[in-house]
Amino acid sequence: MLFPYFIEHIDTSLVAIAAVLASRAVAIFGFSALSGLLTRNPIPWAAQTVLWWVGLRGSVAIALALSLPDAIGDRQQIISNSFGVVLFTLLVQGLTTKPLLDALHLLETDPTQTQYRELLAQRSALTQVLTHLAAGELPAPGEGQPEQAAIKAQLEAVDAALRLLQQSHPQIADLIRQQHREDLVAIETTAYTRFLQDGWLKTPPASVVTPALDALSPPPTSPQQPP
Secondary structure (H helix, E strand, C coil), rough: CCHHHHHHHHHHHHHHHHHHHHHHHHHHHHHHHHHHHCCCCCCHHHHHHHHHCCCCCCHHHHHHHHCCCCCCCCCCHHHHHHHHHHHHHHHHHHHHHHHHHCCCCCCCHHHHHHHCCCCCCHHHHHHHHHHHHHHHCCCCCCCCCHHHHHHHHHHHHHHHHHHHHHHHHCCCHHHHHHHHHHHHHCCCCCHHHHHHCCCCCCCCCCCHHHHHHCCCCCCCCCCCCCC
């Protein structure tokens, strides 16, 4: 009974789908803009678009509609519209999520970038191991020297691989600049947040890091040092 009723009144289901998309757009884009104003760290449009589009509905919406008492005159219409919205989100939005991520370049598809990030992770791990060995937390004096030499040699090999990758793939420089810029802006935001939490400020001040970075010409191209 539900599906024939849905087909017969598909026009109202389309209105419900449009209303759901519009209301979610207001919530996502509106609050994202407000968040960007308050934190001085705006959410990228690509991320906002994904948050808006992947608002899937499922069994909860259908269960809530079916739980309505028979005394409600438009109960069948509400159930039909809920079914239409759920069907749309699962079949249309669900199946188009990956193509949307690909179109917005949010999926890691470049093997060069993957290799670069793996090398950064390895460099960070080796640096931490060297720091641990240099701290002297060893069973006996001098026992860590062979390990230190081996780790240093491996670190030099990773650094050489990073330099070679940057030389052979100039586009890596754009990734380095972007990550470096995001790290600097995040540090500024963290500093402002601490002042806000301590009560020294009531509202976050305007960013001074972003204008300084925007004024750089050309931007710095030195490799990012991983944390």
